[in-house]
Amino acid sequence: MTPPAGWYRDPSAPHLERWWDGTAWSEHRRSPETVPLPLVVPAARRPARARAVALAAAGSVLAAAIVTGAVLLHDGGGGGDRGDGVTRTAPGGPAATDTATAPAPAAPAAPPDSSGPSDASVVVDQLNGITLPxxxxxxxxxxxxxxxxxxxxxxxxxxxxxxxxxxxxxxxxxxxxxxxxxxxxxxxxxxxxxxxxxxxxxxxxxxxxxxxxxxxxxxxxxxxxxxxxxxxxxxxxxxxxxxxxxxxxxxxxxxxxxxxxxxxxxxxxxxxxxxxxxxxxxxxxxxxxxxxxxxxxxxxxxxxxxxxx
The missing domain is CATH 3.40.1000 (Protein Transport Mog1p; Chain A)
Incomplete structure (x- = not known):
């Protein structure tokens, strides 16, 4: 389950909108006709000893956050625990082929900000504030x-x-x-x-x-x-x-x-x-x-x- 394709606020340039093709960010950008909706993904809740570990990649999209956003869109809230303590990322996919007529959803469960470590060979321990190669x-x-x-x-x-x-x-x-x-x-x-x-x-x-x-x-x-x-x-x-x-x-x-x-x-x-x-x-x-x-x-x-x- 992934958020639907549409225009969302560009994580790297908030004054622009960027086309999400349903699986990955494309290279299509535009000036928003209205104020673009913010990208909001609630944090998942974990057990006390769990670690939030992220495998980060350049221009990546956090797969676990995408799942959380999709749950919000289709189930109306919640969020959940994956059970293995891991948040992974995936590199951006191919550009969308048709961006001129694609409608923007009224209440998008948008992909997360693509900021963070850009080295695909790094994991992140958020709890202890460290990254490990x-x-x-x-x-x-x-x-x-x-x-x-x-x-x-x-x-x-x-x-x-x-x-x-x-x-x-x-x-x-x-x-x-x-x-x-x-x-x-x-x-x-x-x-x-x-x-x-x-x-x-x-x-x-x-x-x-x-x-x-x-x-x-x-x-x-x-x-x-x-x-x-x-x-x-x-x-x-x-x-x-x-x-x-x-x-x-x-x-x-x-x-x-x-x-x-x-x-x-x-x-x-x-x-x-x-x-x-x-x-x-x-x-x-x-x-x-x-x-x-x-x-x-x-x-x-x-x-x-x-x-x-």
Whole structure:
């Protein structure tokens, strides 16, 4: 379901109207004969721990917001939760072939503003105020029940213990429920055991897709700058009863938005030839930015800004 074709206020030039062909913005624009209707799409409501994660693209249209607008048009209001915590975007489609006679709807459920990150290889965590890069082989999550997951590797495989489907890589973001002013080092060290157990021990559904953890070893730890903030990471090698096991990392730092609440990013990468390279953890960490920051802001090796830790 998409909004009907028609003239709407141009997100990039509000003094003009732009033709929406029913699936995407066209390149047709005109001066409005009357004051154009604003583009209004209400925000969807999500569970407390859900993340609003957007896969952004240049000149994109948010698909989830389009669905919400269509519900408003046909059902008279509401809005709803997709269930996977993801808002995706799609690039603009071909131009409409006939724009001169197309009528403007009286009460349009218009596509959203196309502003925001223009890099198609970036996901947005609105709750924590950060963006994360998508390396090659990774994508925004789809068909996954974990609200905190912000990206996964492509595809799934049968879990080694024969129960359910597994993925070779996951990245999730968490806001600690109670940090009490804890430093990033404490947060990362306290989180790593839970992160490892959730990934390779007993999952949220109570299953053991790898028949449990048999051994583990912390292979790296230390301070790091993340999005211009002081952070700390702990990386653990996990061995499992079945399958090659993998690597789990807990990365903690303070958000640069709001009250600067702490953020924990969890990385889960399968070991063995089918798992993604460990270097992807560093690539993602280096590319974390505050929402709205330029490409040079933040990241590993940048100056560390003031922090509450």
């Amino acid at each position: 998508l390396p090659t082989g990774w994508e925004a999550p789809r068909d996954i029940s974990q609200d905190d997951v912000v990206m996964t590797t492509h595809g799934v495989y049968d879990c080694p213990a024969g129960r359910g489907l597994c993925r070779h890589g996951l990245v999730s973001t968490l806001t600690p429920a109670s940090s009490d002013g804890a430093r990033p080092e404490s947060l990362a060290r306290n989180d790593i055991a839970d992160a490892a157990d959730a990934a390779y021990g007993r999952n949220a559904a109570g299953d053991t897709p790898y028949d449990g953890i048999t051994a583990h070893q912390d292979v790296a730890a230390g301070p790091v700058a993340v999005a211009g903030r002081a952070g700390y990471f702990v990386r653990r090698r996990v061995r499992t009863a079945k399958g090659p096991g993998g690597y789990v990392e807990s990365l903690a730092f303070s958000s640069s938005t709001g009250v600067e609440a702490p953020v924990v990013v969890r990385f889960v990468l399968d070991a063995g030839p089918d798992g993604p390279p460990l270097a992807d953890i560093d690539r993602i960490t280096k590319g974390i930015r505050p929402i709205g920051a330029t490409g040079a802001d933040g990241g590993v090796g940048s100056s560390i800004g003031p922090s509450s830790d």
